[in-house]
Amino acid sequence: MSAMSDDDRRAWAYLAAVAEPPCAPLIALAARYGAVETARMIKARKLPAGNAAVLTATQARCETDSASTDLETAHRRGARLVTPEDDEWPGWALLALDQASTSVRGGGPLALWVRGPANLGDASAVAVGLVGSRAATSYGTHVAGRLASGLADQGASVVSGGAYGIDGAAHRGALATGGRTMAVLACGIDRDYPSGHARLLEEIGDHGLVVSEYPPGTTAAKHRFLTRNRLVAALSAALVVVEAGRRSGAANTAAWARNLGRPLGAVPGPITSAMSVGCHQMIADGQAALVIDAPSVLALVEASGHDNFVRSPATPIDGLPPDQFEVIEALPAHGGLRVEEIAFSAGKPVAAVLTALAVLEVKGLVDGSSGVWRLAESW
Amino acid sequence: MSAMSDDDRRAWAYLAAVAEPPCAPLIALAARYGAVETARMIKARKLPAGNAAVLTATQARCETDSASTDLETAHRRGARLVTPEDDEWPGWALLALDQASTSVRGGGPLALWVRGPANLGDASAVAVGLVGSRAATSYGTHVAGRLASGLADQGASVVSGGAYGIDGAAHRGALATGGRTMAVLACGIDRDYPSGHARLLEEIGDHGLVVSEYPPGTTAAKHRFLTRNRLVAALSAALVVVEAGRRSGAANTAAWARNLGRPLGAVPGPITSAMSVGCHQMIADGQAALVIDAPSVLALVEASGHDNFVRSPATPIDGLPPDQFEVIEALPAHGGLRVEEIAFSAGKPVAAVLTALAVLEVKGLVDGSSGVWRLAESW
Structure with a gap:
């Protein structure tokens, strides 16, 4: 387990319980605002516009914060809560679930006990x-x-x-x-x-x-x-x-x-x-x-490629590291987005998005020449 | 059994025993000259040029004519000799073997007990x-x-x-x-x-x-x-x-x-x-x-098409009736042949070959415009 603060981990434990998984929009929110702030907003029933689904999904359990109890129970049983911020998070393996999040009951787990x-x-x-x-x-x-x-x-x-x-x-x-x-x-x-x-x-x-x-x-x-x-x-x-x-x-x-x-x-x-x-x-x-x-x-x-990231059919973005992959996946098929929009969509900090975009542009996969970022026309 | 003469059937029985099957060139000879004449030529050790293989294949057994005995034994056991001239000959099923006759131990049977x-x-x-x-x-x-x-x-x-x-x-x-x-x-x-x-x-x-x-x-x-x-x-x-x-x-x-x-x-x-x-x-x-x-x-x-004539991959000649199929198979990949040469190669009478060629030309599969017959260029 990485050196995450107790507050952070309690917030993750709260979020892991507050909605029945899978709940892709809740995961996106936590990625964008962090676990502590997302937990606070859910308890306060005040979320940024466009998150009605999260409000609905968390309505039944938002006032029950069993995070401390859950973490204690887990600890007693020799268990731990692994979050996307922990080193052992199997992000690579779970990536395919994020891509499948539009299908019924799809989307990755918010965290794993x-x-x-x-x-x-x-x-x-x-x-x-x-x-x-x-x-x-x-x-x-x-x-x-x-x-x-x-x-x-x-x-x-x-x-x-x-x-x-x-x-x-x-x-x-x-x-x-x-x-x-x-x-x-x-x-x-x-x-x-x-x-x-x-x-x-x-x-x-x-x-x-x-x-x-x-x-x-x-x-x-x-x-x-x-x-x-x-x-x-x-x-x-x-x-x-x-x-x-x-x-x-x-x-x-x-x-x-x-x-x-x-x-x-x-x-x-x-x-x-x-x-x-x-x-x-x-x-x-x-x-x-x-x-x-x-x-x-x-x-x-x-x-299938020996690793746990397998998609079919193969496209130029197969095999990209997750940070670049998530950014490119945030770009629409047609038209362009500003960096801030991509950051929101991908649920990543603006600085991280800019870094990823720079590498992707060198690889010829995205095009930022028109002031907004779009998929390169070559693929 | 069709109304074949006893001489004919005895000749077929002789040919069915005189070479170890499969012996494609012997079959071709019998198709061209008939069983009686082929048997006579083999016994006389005098075959048309180009039939050295048949001479070799029949050398050991040519003087032993057990045809009458074989037919009697078969008759006693309630069996019969079925030849390509009999109605129940499974020519359609065996056609694929003729096409595979170039492979090791290929070629159809001369006749079947x-x-x-x-x-x-x-x-x-x-x-x-x-x-x-x-x-x-x-x-x-x-x-x-x-x-x-x-x-x-x-x-x-x-x-x-x-x-x-x-x-x-x-x-x-x-x-x-x-x-x-x-x-x-x-x-x-x-x-x-x-x-x-x-x-x-x-x-x-x-x-x-x-x-x-x-x-x-x-x-x-x-x-x-x-x-x-x-x-x-x-x-x-x-x-x-x-x-x-x-x-x-x-x-x-x-x-x-x-x-x-x-x-x-x-x-x-x-x-x-x-x-x-x-x-x-x-x-x-x-x-x-x-x-x-x-x-x-x-x-x-x-x-695969419900019947017993299946080839893969499909070509324009799949599904041709046997008489046309055998004629087209006699044509070389390059160059042309005269009608007599095709008749010899296919082991069929010249008149039958001409009939088949006429139909094949209408179908656009062969081309006789240069004085010799060749495969049409379209396939």
């Missing part, structure tokens, strides 16, 4: 998501464990949702080989959900990471599973579905992976098994590659 | 090949049987090689549902190979078709399995590999299917099964489509 010794940023640098049915077969859990061990042996973090079935087998497979694994929960990091996995989650927290965007005490709820799935996809450089029936929660995570440009793999199984129907469908439809072992999964990651 | 009540031409009109490992697992044989029943129920003939494992399960699955199945052997139709399948082959001969290009009495040999595989692929509108290990004979049949432009499917299985490694490899490499049931196999056939 994290329990465990691993560095969140490092752990998500080469991470592979393994997901699948809770009602997995013994074949499925065997295969998930084997894949997870193989991936962990190769240095990849194994990301999953901590659930029964495939999720649990994946976490266990990574732990068994002394590897790194990350459980992304749909409830607070202090809730052992599912209860039968209390001991597994404890172990993951001891050796890997338990992650949630929900404050301590938050209970699991159906919509939170769907929201959580986007984080599993975003934190993974590639996602593998090990077993999935015709209708499966894993299909939702797989859809997020595709939305975010993450390569998708699926493990085949007996065509006589209802638990492999979803995987076979994804392969037959060309949505997922057929994968059989860790090397074939890592080949997927490699083919 | 056939046992069973089905019409060979009809049976190969909508036929699906099901092949796989002899050392199949119980999963594999179960799946092969289920697929075969499903395909037979939909009116497709199930083609396979009569071997233990997947082949046998496929034949049985088709028979079980009262459907049509075709066993293509690497030995004479009177040899029960493998011996443990004597009763199964009997049953196939009673209800479907046992097919071989080898004369009665021919024993199975390694090179004959490879040669037989091309017939399984050619007689099938689509080929499905049900189970195959890392190195499998099924891979050879699959390669033939691809060579001949037949759509290829593969059935997935447990990634823990060595018998599914080959199938997964073909799917992962994009060589085969993942198929799980009869409808997904028939969708492959449908996507």
Whole structure:
């Protein structure tokens, strides 16, 4: 954790609780005004024009400031609040979520509650998501464990949702080989959900990471599973579905992976098994590659560029560092903006925007010659 | 069987035995001079210039005329010799082999020994090949049987090689549902190979078709399995590999299917099964489509044009009737030929070639304006 003031961290904890995630406009506000000032404005119910959505999203909880309690609970459980201002913030991995923020329930997390010794940023640098049915077969859990061990042996973090079935087998497979694994929960990091996995989650927290965007005490709820799935996809450089029936929660995570440009793999199984129907469908439809072992999964990651920032199709802005990327994304397709407008739109300080624009102009990607900044015509 | 003279049929039987198949130049000779005259020339060791290959190929067996014995043996076993001059000749299905005749062990069969009540031409009109490992697992044989029943129920003939494992399960699955199945052997139709399948082959001969290009009495040999595989692929509108290990004979049949432009499917299985490694490899490499049931196999056939003449990529000559197709195939890529030269090359009468050329010229595919015939420049 970086040297953030207690006031700052309390403000982040307040903001992380005040609206049900994801809430992209709240994140933009915090990026522009800082956490402390944003928290003050929300409590005072006085926000800059154009933030009606934030007022609505925070109405129910704005007067309840449980920040100190949440931070204490987290501390007692050996957990911490990681914000975009902290070094271990996985900004690179989450970038794709910001770009997908216009889709339903899209947008990144405002902050993440994290329990465990691993560095969140490092752990998500080469991470592979393994997901699948809770009602997995013994074949499925065997295969998930084997894949997870193989991936962990190769240095990849194994990301999953901590659930029964495939999720649990994946976490266990990574732990068994002394590897790194990350459980992304749909409830607070202090809730052992599912209860039968209390001991597994404890172990993951001891050796890997338990992650949630929900404050301590938050209970699991159906919509939170769907929201959580986007984080599993975003934190993974590639996602593998090990077993999935015709209708499966894993299909939702797989859809997020595709939305975010993450390569998708699926493990085949007996065509006589209802638990492999979803995987076979994804392969037959060309949505997922057929994968059989860790090397074939890592080949997927490699083919997509080896890092956790993957978009398809490739454009000249792929691979730009986040500060330049966010600035260029703030520019409209047609017409130009003043620096102050870009700074507002990107939620970044004017000085930082000017620095980024200067580099982007050298790269030929933006054009500031007309007094306003616009996308260069060449692309 | 059409009203062919006994002399003619004896000559065909002689030619079917005198060279080890495939022997494309012998077929061309028989097409040009007729079976009786070709047999006479081969026995006399006097062939038109340019037929040294035929002399070599027939040297060992030319003096042994077992035609009458072969026809008698076949008759006793309820079998018949089907030649290109018979109505049930599957010329359409075999056409792709003639085009592939330049490749190793390519070229069509000269004639086919056939046992069973089905019409060979009809049976190969909508036929699906099901092949796989002899050392199949119980999963594999179960799946092969289920697929075969499903395909037979939909009116497709199930083609396979009569071997233990997947082949046998496929034949049985088709028979079980009262459907049509075709066993293509690497030995004479009177040899029960493998011996443990004597009763199964009997049953196939009673209800479907046992097919071989080898004369009665021919024993199975390694090179004959490879040669037989091309017939399984050619007689099938689509080929499905049900189970195959890392190195499998099924891979050879699959390669033939691809060579001949037949759509290829593969059935997935447990990634823990060595018998599914080959199938997964073909799917992962994009060589085969993942198929799980009869409808997904028939969708492959449908996507490829529903009939047994499939080539890839499509060219303007795809879909030409055989008489025009064979004439256009006789024309060189550069330069022109006289009608007599085309007739010789295509193995067709001059009058038939002239008729075909006239139609092809109207279609804009050939150009006869310079005194010789050449491919039109437009394609």
